[in-house]
Amino acid sequence: MSLDEGMQVFETEACELLDDMEQSLLELEDNPGDLDHINSVFRAAHTIKGSSGLFGFDGVVGFTHVVENVLDRVRAGELEISHDLLSLLLACRDVMGQLVDAAIAGQDGGDAELQKKSRTLSEQLNAYLETPVVDAVDEVKAEEVGGETLSTAVEPEAEVNLPSDITLDDYWHISLRFGPDVLRDGMDPLSFIRYLGTLGDVANLIIVWDGMPEIEVMDPESCYLGLEIKLSSDVEKQAIEDVFQFVLDDCQLRILPPLSLLAQHRDLIEEHVNESMRLGDILVESGTVTPREVNEALQKQADAQTGCEPDEPIGKILHQNGVVHPEVVDTAVKKQKQVKEKQALVGKSIRVSADKLEQLIDLVGELVISSANTKLLGNRTQDTALIESLENMSRLVEDIRDTGLGLRMVPIGETFNRFRRVVRDLSQSMHKDIELELSGGDKELDKTVVEKIGDPLMHLVRNSIDHGIEAAEIRQQNNKPTKGKLSLTAYHDSGSIVIEVADDGGGLSRDRIIAKAEQQGLISPNQTLSDQEVYRLIFEPGFSTAEHVTDVSGRGVGMDVVRRNIEALRGQVDVDSWPGKGSRFSIRLPLTLAIIDGFLVKVGHSSYVIPLDMVEECVELPGPAGGEQVNDYINLRGEVLPFIRLGELFEESRDGVRRENIVVAQFAGQKVGLVVDELLGEYQTVIKPLGRIFTHLEGVSGATILGSGEVAMIIDVPDLVQQVAINGGQRNRGGTEVPSMLAR
């Protein structure tokens, strides 16, 4: 790996670690005592320091070291997490990020401003340390910068609990200490020894009399004995343990495998452990310890756990108990680490450049089209074997399409998480107490969409904090909890994902919006508008009702940009508001931008595709084709369903059409009927964007290529639904309104 590549890895890694660190710090705000998060913050700082050291970024190392010192004291329980400390640490995290960027850009330590900033923070950090760190950089150089060492698992000085006269040789060492009731319970250790003799050769046995009390108090029915046995046998450890299974509850049993098995156990570990396992399981698998011994050690570990002390490694406890050789534990720990590393590489994720993915998706798109074509040709031959094989293939293609698209799907949660910091900082700077609620973070959507939705969301969130949620005093006056609530929610709804930004603030003021809109000439004074229409006005260019311009928002740019950005993603933004109770912005986005399941229909001589997710049902249009319905409504099971004749909308010549069908499409709770001539059925649709000239085309959102090579337009259902909603019943067939095939 060249230095450049290394640097790139460092940059990505640092970025991720800093993100983790921020998340954990924010979590700590809610749960100040959470050890996991404290450790994860510490780990992030520690690793960044370590890898910066590798590149010789002393500026990063020096600053991070101070941060780490403070974190170390937090971890040791000497420092409590306070709000101030968290704010300081968050600021430090930002400076760390800037330092890393500066170092990568070739200016280690950053410019004068950054240096000043990091110095100020270091001083503040030092205040948290009893003894101020004199020269952080030098101190770090002295100590080891690399990662943690393995030896934590087994310390060499750990003592084995064996009597001195038994040395490590080629025997199993069995050490038994009986409980007092063994004899009384009808157990006779003699029989165990006798049985042990059947497993192998008892080379030596020493009765340990040490436990026997003075003759006067000695109870002849109690057992005071211990046994040290050397056994030469080639059975499994478990088999030996089983000999004593009836007294296990009432005695201490330690079985140390012979040295000759050591190599074997180590080999077993090397060869057979290939998946991520817990250390205890690895050791059991190799036969060097039994499950009982591991449980005992775990119990001991749990018992010993006190507050903030890190757990004693299980390997060390096993070793102290004298049931395992340290070498085997070492092997197991190493192997465990290897496997973990391997899995981290293979199992977790692979970094692939977005271009390659893009290319793959393009190719999948082409594959879908060409397989449709092949299928068409195949069907013409009426060769059943061929058709069957083609069916098979198209199913596979479908799978490839889904998997391929799945590759680009990422959960929205990461984007959501970014807002926790935003909300925290903003609410502090505006002296508002705001709680952020996130839900649906696991919902996935296309990576491109996720990337592009960040900015509009940011705008909406800022807007809610600034204009939506009132100051604490006003909230109190209005009998609302002083703590404002902002929620980000994502959920799936008929082929789209809906992201909502809701607050429990004052809501939008209808009057003020109308006044402002009149002033700006967006509406005429005597226009009657529904609430929805009024609220939508805020998305018009140049519209802002804020009376005070703050640094957060209110400059009158924004909402229109939000709408434009979202529409560029084939999405829609909508707003609901309840005066005094809050407002809710919903962003509705298509799940993917590339390939969809479509419903192919025919109008005149052309084919059209309606996104299948939005198709509710199909019904036959009553009456003769091109019949003289007076209005554009039908009665659909007692419901009024407005419909649009696609033939007219797109001015298709429609000679010889005998029957018409209505495809009932649904979007955002609104239904609209699309009158078509023929229903052709489901069709995998690769969306080809329309050229620039057609950007303002209404009613279609894109095009696709059919198997036959023909082009089919993709119907923009949201647009049509909106047209129907706006025009209401006014549009008459062939009336004054010209079918809007023309640009706006």
Next chain:
Amino acid sequence: MSVTVRTQKGKCKVKIEGDMTIYTALEMKEKLLKPIEKCKSVELELSQVLDIDTAGIQLLGLLKREAMDRDISLEFKNHSTTVQDAFTLYHVTEQLEQTSTDP
């Protein structure tokens, strides 16, 4: 189980008949302690021991320790096969056979 003690010139000959097991341990401790308390030299005749278990071995061990502490010579004689087996299994023959005069 029965223990018969014959004293001859300060030397006690103790004969154990029957079982030396957990069931007889309490009684046996009592009976076996007496000769140790009054004799300087004790001989345990084990030929008539029908059964011995860990409790019995433990008791013999106790006697041995006590005898050594008090500087009394304690000898085990004519072990029955059962006793021999148990001694071998426990590898205690050597331990229990040594007399107080040994170093």
